[in-house]
Amino acid sequence: MSSPVVARPKPCLVNVKPGRTYFWCSCGRSAKQPFCDGSHKGTGFAPIEFTAGAQDEELLLCGCKHTRSGPFCDGAHTNLPGGSPLDDPLSPQNRDIPVVTERDGPRALLNGSCYVFSPRLAAMQPRGSLRYCYMVSAEMGSLYQAQLLMEVSGATSPVMSLGSCDVILFVGAGAGTVTISGRAFPVKATDGVYIRPSEAIQLSADVGQTLKVFVLACPLGEITWLDEMLTNFDSQYGQRVVPVDPDQRTAMGPRYFQVLVDKRIGSKVITQFIGHIPRSKAAPHRHLYEEAIIVLSGEGYMWTEEKKARVAAGDVIFLPRKQLHSLEATSADGIDVVGVICPGDNPSINYYD
Numbered sequence: 001m002s003s004p005v006v007a008r009p010k011p012c013l014v015n016v017k018p019g020r021t022y023f024w025c026s027c028g029r030s031a032k033q034p035f036c037d038g039s040h041k042g043t044g045f046a047p048i049e050f051t052a053g054a055q056d057e058e059l060l061l062c063g064c065k066h067t068r069s070g071p072f073c074d075g076a077h078t079n080l081p082g083g084s085p086l087d088d089p090l091s092p093q094n095r096d097i098p099v100v101t102e103r104d105g106p107r108a109l110l111n112g113s114c115y116v117f118s119p120r121l122a123a124m125q126p127r128g129s130l131r132y133c134y135m136v137s138a139e140m141g142s143l144y145q146a147q148l149l150m151e152v153s154g155a156t157s158p159v160m161s162l163g164s165c166d167v168i169l170f171v172g173a174g175a176g177t178v179t180i181s182g183r184a185f186p187v188k189a190t191d192g193v194y195i196r197p198s199e200a201i202q203l204s205a206d207v208g209q210t211l212k213v214f215v216l217a218c219p220l221g222e223i224t225w226l227d228e229m230l231t232n233f234d235s236q237y238g239q240r241v242v243p244v245d246p247d248q249r250t251a252m253g254p255r256y257f258q259v260l261v262d263k264r265i266g267s268k269v270i271t272q273f274i275g276h277i278p279r280s281k282a283a284p285h286r287h288l289y290e291e292a293i294i295v296l297s298g299e300g301y302m303w304t305e306e307k308k309a310r311v312a313a314g315d316v317i318f319l320p321r322k323q324l325h326s327l328e329a330t331s332a333d334g335i336d337v338v339g340v341i342c343p344g345d346n347p348s349i350n351y352y353d
């Protein structure tokens with residue numbers, strides 16, 4: 001059996017009827033992509049039959065035929081020759097796109113409810129040794145997640161909870177301890193941390209350090225301050241800290257990422273990853289998940305249909321589901337980012353119009 005034909009180097013977004021059965025073309029020869037029209041006869045390929053789930057309305061079916069999760073796109077198209085196309089930021093069309101001037105406090109407002117949040121322009125709320133601000137919330141347009149920035153130095157922070165949410169932390173700077181319902185975990189910059197629903201959280205920085213932590217809660221949640229530490233640590237999920245490990249990187253064309261917190265340690269609806277984007281501008285694309293991206297280093301622009309906003313280290317980009325966008329890295333060394341996708345488990349799945 002030879003290789004399948006690349007019918008199109010990107011997935012197909014299809015509307016499906018819950019409970020209905022479909023036949024996905026695996027050979028790439030069908031004229032009715034992404035579905036089978038019988039053209040596989042004699043090729044050794046066979047269509048893959050699948051039934052849309054009760055909640056399914058839109059699915060991303062593989063168009064490149066190189067997925068290992070047929071019929072669904074698994075991001076394999078981003079590693080094909082010609083996959084993950086780039087865009088010219090100096091094309092005549094792009095030159096007409098202005099740098100955004102609309103702001104709402106620390107937020108530069110792009111198309112849809114996409115924005116770039118600059119914490120250096122935000123008012124941090126004090127609570128004991130803790131300072132914090134919301135960067136993603138329902139009021140700012142999020143449907144699936146809340147995100148906060150927290151900084152603690154000196155004494156330990158108050159004890160807090162985000163109720164029934166799954167919570168993921170990213171340690172942006174410093175070293176210290178995250179205590180989860182009585183269990184203490186040493187952490188350092190670039191670690192990802194997972195906290196189960198209903199567990200309590202307390203942060204403390206090592207002597208002479210400021211611990212800077214990005215806090216993500218899904219579904220949308222708000223902080224509840226507790227009088228004392230809880231003891232409901234969920235021992236079924238004992239691994240809570242995921243460090244950066246270059247051996248765990250996944251290539252995505254010229255980009256790469258490493259998944260930090262995900263379903264492997266218990267987080268079923270949110271996936272956190274750390275990644276690198278070389279100097280380039282990705283072709284405009286969309287995702288079926290909501291995404292928040294923390295810029296760790298470098299500079300560039302976040303582009304939407306008719307606007308672009310400057311991004312720099314420390315900024316957080318909020319992307320609603322299906323928002324057309326493109327992140328451009330202008331620094332010679334590119335941009336390092338941490339992202340959280342929700343709901344979703346594979347940050348390499350994108351689609352193009």
Ligand code: FES
Nearest residue numbers: 010011063073076
């Ligand atoms: S289109 Fe084939 S893996 Fe995405």
